[in-house]
Amino acid sequence: MxxxxxxxxxxxxxxxxxxxxATNPGFVVRITxxxxxxxxxxxxxxxxxxxxxxxxxxxxxxxxxxxxxxxxxxxxxxxxxxxxxxxxxxxxxxxxxxxxxxxxxxxxxxxxxxxxxxxxxxxxxxxxxxxxxxxxxxxxxxxxxxxxxxxxxxxxxxxxxxxxxxxxxxxxxxxxxxxxxxxxxxxxxxxxxxxxxxxxxxxxxWTLPVTARIDDKIGINYTLVAPPRATTQSLDLDLKGEFYSLAHRSPVPFSPLPLAFPSDHERMVYFGASSYFFNTAGIAYHEAGALVFEITEAMIPKDVEFKLNTSVFSAFIPQLEEKYPNMPMKFRLSTPTAPFLTIGEGGISFQPIVDVQAYAILPNSSLAPLFLLSLTGNVSAVINVRSGRIVGSLDVGRIRLSLKDSAVGTFQVQFVQSIMNYLSSSVLLPRLNARLDEGFPLPLLDRIQLSNILVRFHQNFLLLGADVRFQPQG
The missing domain is CATH 3.15.10.10 (Bactericidal permeability-increasing protein; domain 1)
Known part of the structure; x- marks a missing residue:
């Protein structure tokens, strides 16, 4: 045989x-x-x-x-x-x-x-x-x-x-x-x-790698935290389920919570991805410096009559016109801390805090710092499975701004609100969703395909169900 x-x-x-x-798994697989x-x-x-x-x-x-x-x-x-x-x-x-x-x-x-x-x-x-x-x-x-x-x-x-x-x-x-x-x-x-x-x-x-490389910066640890557990109705596998930075791995400052796996047997296999699993992704990307984004005028859709320059902002920041007249601008977005999400029956949500540093691009291409904003907003996620990968997209509600620092004097941040709303929804969000659409690999053996996908949210974890198809060689 x-x-x-x-x-x-x-x-x-x-x-x-x-x-x-770890006492509890960050990721669970159940074979019914x-x-x-x-x-x-x-x-x-x-x-x-x-x-x-x-x-x-x-x-x-x-x-x-x-x-x-x-x-x-x-x-x-x-x-x-x-x-x-x-x-x-x-x-x-x-x-x-x-x-x-x-x-x-x-x-x-x-x-x-x-x-x-x-x-x-x-x-x-x-x-x-x-x-x-x-x-x-x-x-x-x-x-x-x-x-x-x-x-x-x-x-x-x-x-x-x-x-x-x-x-x-x-x-x-x-x-x-x-x-x-x-x-x-x-x-x-x-x-x-x-x-x-x-x-x-x-x-x-062993065709299943216990670590999965996502890109040149991030990997996922799918090692067993205990031997597989057979029950009278299923076979359960408890996995570490942890993202990590390839450059430097550091301990996660929190532990996985227990997963109250439902007794659902409609599908052949179920995957339980805990909030720990997703939050270690935020930590890994933050540690790898991957949560840094830049917005320039070249990234703005061509059909939009909007110029990212000091002339636009000088209407409510007069010093811009005096110090940096009609100069192109650039925004640098970064997260001071890793984003932390929660999972409940209503879905996945989080409120990331983003620092937005505005620069004027001088004639010699050097950057002059203008002002630093703190941006936050309610973000929700839609999750699915495609080609054996967890894929998703984000939706951002109205953002909130506060001024943290300024080299061009104080100003009312509500005047910047509509501009930042536009840049977030039309420039930043499509870039993030393009990456999330590439997805993250599920732990699957060679020649295993999934179909009839089910997605449900439970307290502290996302439940994915699927039927299995095995593709023989040749």
Missing amino acids: GMQSVAVACGALTLCLALTT QAGLDYAQQQGIAILEKELAQLKLPNISGKSGELHYSLSRLHIPSFRLPHSQITPISNVGLQVSISNASVELNGDCWVKFLFIKGPGSFDLKVENISIKFILRLGSDTSGKPTISTSDCSARASKVGLHFSGKLAWFYNIFKKGNKSLLQKQLETMVCDNVAKSVHNELQTYI
Whole structure:
């Protein structure tokens, strides 16, 4: 049983993973029974093909005066009509296959006293039951691990037919050969399950990076904070769920709160992204210096009759015309602290504080500081999932301004209100939303696609639900 078989049986499932000292996860993945059922349906056809490709070794031995050998063993079919994958609390996933059947043929040779010669045989084994446990865990680096235990394969109905000149002689020893081939096949199935899980499925689940690089400044930590937890209805994976700056990682000054995950089973998989997850993004981008934006006249839409220069602002700041007549201006926006958002049943909201430094661009291209404003406003977010990524957009209500410093005298900031409203909504917001539309990757295994997306807001976390589609190679 190769990678794809158990991988689909569990691979659509084990979506993300690793180890940390945090008590609570920042990100949770839940695989429901519907997800396990889909994995079983998709994986069984692959498993049939792979078991049919089992390479059985030649068998030889002797019993008293009887010497025998079986060679060129071939499996033309391996049928698995009934199977089930079930989460077992505090254990893992139990894979059960019943009423399976296999056909086996090959060449045989026997010597008994003065009788010897070749022949061929056909074996049909029915009512095969195969059962094993998939145990999921994590290593010291927070990567997922998987192993098997308690494997058993049993068959209750065996049909054996010999052909060739000595068929009459082989049939005398049919009963012994039946049990010999049956036992060999049962052992081979369990050995192959353990080998494939160790060599291939383990490799497959490592296609999920426990850290995801977003850009040249920011990454996401999706390591497991504890081994995956199986319940009677689902498989849960608790992840660190933390953004970090690639340049310098520093401890987050707060911890994740517990997530009251709902008992929802309509979708195959659910992702719980906590407010901790999103707020570490704000910290990481702030530490990386990525929350700094500049607004120049070149960024203003061409169809707008608005010039970003001192002449426009001199109507209510007279000193501008005296000191910097008709000079282009530039605004530099930065956050003195990382933005902090809240998530409730009404959605995601936050009130960022932004410093807005205005400059005059002198003829020699140097910058002359003019005034510093503090800007805040109510911001809400719309969240969705596209191509395995969390995407979003922001909407800003009317902003509020206060004057923090000025090199051109005091003035009434309400006169700047309409200009800043326009620059925020028409220049700054589209840039932010273009970045958010690129999205952030969800923790998904290779060749997993999501559909039928559900988005819900709960206290302290965002719940994303989806159905899963596995795309086989080739």
